[in-house]
Amino acid sequence: MNTQPEARQSPSMQPPPIGMLAELTHRCPLQCPYCSNPVELSRKREELDTGTWQRVFAEAAELGVLQVHLSGGEPALRQDLEALVASCAEHGLYSNLITAGVNISRARLEALADAGLDHVQLSVQGATAEVNDHIANLPGAFDKKLAFAAEVTDVGLPLTLNSVIHRVNLHQIPDLVELALALGARRLEIAHAQYYGWALQNRGALMPPREQVMEALDLVEAARERLKGKLVIDAVVPDYYARLPKPCMNGWGRQSLNVTPAGKVLPCHAAETIPGLEFWNVGEHALGDIWQHSPAFNAYRGTDWMPDACQGCERREIDWGGCRCQALMLTGDATQMDPVCELSPYHEEIQTLAIIDSSRDDEFTYRRFARQPA
Amino acid sequence: MSADTDSNGDTGGVPGLHESDVVKIPRGVRLREDKARGGWVLLAPERVFQLDPIAQQVLTRVDGERDVAAIVDDLAQTFAAPRDRILVDVGAMLADLITKNVLEVV
Numbered sequence: 132m133n134t135q136p137e138a139r140q141s142p143s144m145q146p147p148p149i150g151m152l153a154e155l156t157h158r159c160p161l162q163c164p165y166c167s168n169p170v171e172l173s174r175k176r177e178e179l180d181t182g183t184w185q186r187v188f189a190e191a192a193e194l195g196v197l198q199v200h201l202s203g204g205e206p207a208l209r210q211d212l213e214a215l216v217a218s219c220a221e222h223g224l225y226s227n228l229i230t231a232g233v234n235i236s237r238a239r240l241e242a243l244a245d246a247g248l249d250h251v252q253l254s255v256q257g258a259t260a261e262v263n264d265h266i267a268n269l270p271g272a273f274d275k276k277l278a279f280a281a282e283v284t285d286v287g288l289p290l291t292l293n294s295v296i297h298r299v300n301l302h303q304i305p306d307l308v309e310l311a312l313a314l315g316a317r318r319l320e321i322a323h324a325q326y327y328g329w330a331l332q333n334r335g336a337l338m339p340p341r342e343q344v345m346e347a348l349d350l351v352e353a354a355r356e357r358l359k360g361k362l363v364i365d366a367v368v369p370d371y372y373a374r375l376p377k378p379c380m381n382g383w384g385r386q387s388l389n390v391t392p393a394g395k396v397l398p399c400h401a402a403e404t405i406p407g408l409e410f411w412n413v414g415e416h417a418l419g420d421i422w423q424h425s426p427a428f429n430a431y432r433g434t435d436w437m438p439d440a441c442q443g444c445e446r447r448e449i450d451w452g453g454c455r456c457q458a459l460m461l462t463g464d465a466t467q468m469d470p471v472c473e474l475s476p477y478h479e480e481i482q483t484l485a486i487i488d489s490s491r492d493d494e495f496t497y498r499r500f501a502r503q504p505a
Numbered sequence: 506m507s508a509d510t511d512s513n514g515d516t517g518g519v520p521g522l523h524e525s526d527v528v529k530i531p532r533g534v535r536l537r538e539d540k541a542r543g544g545w546v547l548l549a550p551e552r553v554f555q556l557d558p559i560a561q562q563v564l565t566r567v568d569g570e571r572d573v574a575a576i577v578d579d580l581a582q583t584f585a586a587p588r589d590r591i592l593v594d595v596g597a598m599l600a601d602l603i604t605k606n607v608l609e610v611v
Contacts, residue, residue: 147541149553195541197553225535225548250533250550289533291550317533317606318550360604365551 145423145432147195150387152400153184155215156204157392161231162268162497163256165295165330165337167400168204172500177393181211183413185218187390190418192222196388200252202229204392207239213246220247227252229293232279233272237286240279244286251283252291252320257299258306266299268497277314284315291318296347296369297330297337298489304347308354311362319362321351323369327401327456335493338485341372371485375446376453376469383431383455388422396421398428401456405465431455431465438468522573522600524592527611529569534607536564549607563595569611573599 157172179187188199199219206212207230219226228243232253235243253276256266260273283290292311296304304321311319323344324330324337339347348368355364370377380387380399389397394413397403403410409426422428434442437452444450452458453469461470461484462477470477522528530536535548545561547554556564562583566576577595581588602608 195539197537197539197546197548198551223537227550249535249548252550287532289531289550320551360606363550363606 145384145428148386148388148422149196150198150200151191151196152200152202152387152389153187153215154202154204154389154391154400155184155206155209155212157500158208159204159231159498160208160233160269161205161254161256161272162499163266163295163329164333164495164497165297165324166498167325167328167330168498169401169403170328170332173392174500178209179390179392179394179413181214183394184211184215187394187413187418188215188218188222188224190413192224194419194422196224198225198227200227200229205231205234207235213239213242216243216246216248225249230254230279231267231272231276232283233269233275235279237282240282240286240288244288248288250289250291252293253280253283253316254293254295255307255310256294258294258303258310262300262303266495268495280314280316289318290314290316291320292316293320293322295322295324296339297324298339298343299337301339301343301347304350305354308358308362308364312358317363319364320367321364322367325367325401326371327404327460329496329498331460332496333493334488335491336495338371338488338491339369340489341486344369344372370454370457370471371481373471374473376450376457376471378449378451379454379457379469380451382448382451384422384428385432385451388418388428396425396427398431399456402427404456405459436466438466440474441468444474522596522603522610524574524577525572527569527572528567528599528603528608529611530564530567530607531609547602547607549605552607554602554607559594560598563598567599567608 156178157168158175191199201215206228216226226248227250228248229252255263255276257263263273264270280290292314294307308319326334330337351364351366358364384398389400390413391397395410396413397410402408408430411421411425434447437447441447441452453471455465457471458467458469459465461481468475470481472478533550537546537548539546545556547556547564562580566579577588577592580591580595599608603610
């Protein structure tokens with residue numbers, strides 16, 4: 132439990148992280164079939180207590196983290212959310228609340244704002260009640276979100292609208308742009324689903340056809356140009372039809388870390404899908420120690436771990452080898468080249484898989500806790 | 506939050522900025538020192554702008570009260586530099602940050 136500040140002078144030290152995703156809970160009133168939480172969800176009794184989170188925020192600020200994303204599950208299901216926001220503010224951390232917006236009263240929103248909350252990111256699952264509530268599997272959710280968005284801007288907090296895009300709502304992108312403008316959002320995130328965990332189980336229901344993906348990319352680009360200065364549009368691009376891999380997390384263990392509800396510290400939210408990685412917990416190690424020394428963070432840092440073809444590639448410090456979880460899922464080996472790369476021997480296979488999945492007609496497997504408690 | 510920044514001229518989406526305009530850092534954007542890496546940063550939703558010393562000098566003068574002319578005067582005096590050049594540079598920088606939604610015209 133010692134952050135050893137003097138050790139920071141050492142030249143072999145990793146540059147500090149900029150952002151931290153704090154997954155406060157896996158509990159959530161929504162059941163989105165592409166949820167980024169692991170298929171095996173943590174239960175309430177396993178969650179870190181208030182004091183431990185506050186210590187983690189203090190250590191994060193000391194380490195050099197600038198922004199904290201308070202996420203979940205639904206972070207507002209934590210009764211101590213105000214105290215956690217206040218802790219971020221106390222340590223100078225920029226706090227971003229990532230919420231479904233269906234369970235925060237006006238009084239609570241004001242309390243969060245008073246505690247020093249910097250920004251609200253509200254998820255919408257679609258641009259209409261019908262699509263939104265079907266994907267979230269929660270009747271009435273859309274209307275609650277609209278009311279919440281109005282209160283966020285009324286309280287004076289800046290609002291981002293976030294929507295995960297897939298086959299069922301891809302056609303609503305222009306409507307999502309209009310919705311963001313109508314709700315007074317300053318920023319819109321159009322994030323194509325990433326196929327790990329729950330989304331991987333739901334590929335047959337979610338994967339969009341190639342031509343629709345390409346059309347959507349053009350639409351987003353045009354809207355971004357048109358609305359410059361009015362609405363910032365950020366896009367998380369779909370990579371399964373691409374030729375080059377995405378620089379996943381801007382490189383493993385380079386800029387950000389993720390703390391799970393039970394206190395495990397991960398280089399990315401899906402990292403637990405990779406077998407054999409040793410993750411350290413904030414209950415046993417200081418955050419700075421974990422960032423510098425935990426085996427999971429050092430496993431794929433830099434370029435030394437890369438296959439020869441990647442090490443010799445001029446894009447090795449642009450793509451950072453792409454996504455480790457995707458390499459594992461599609462090749463069975465996390466140290467392989469990301470199969471999205473056109474130089475990968477698996478490249479054809481991933482594209483064929485996507486085309487097949489896009490033509491299937493599966494039902495959603497909604498995100499839920501397993502019936503039998505562990 | 507309802508004050509639009511694009512009402513005073515339109516040059517391809519970039520708002521025209523006048524010397525009499527007053528600019529502010531809106532709620533949700535914060536200017537702070539970054540001790541771990543050195544220098545100053547502007548923190549915005551999902552974005553971090555690392556500032557060079559010049560940008561830092563400009564932004565620490567953006568207080569929502571002084572107009573652009575006053576900020577430029579102050580910089581010209583502090584750094585004993587030609588006002589015309591500073592006006593061009595500062596104007597371009599502020600307009601760029603307004604386009605990125607991290608500054609607002611009051």
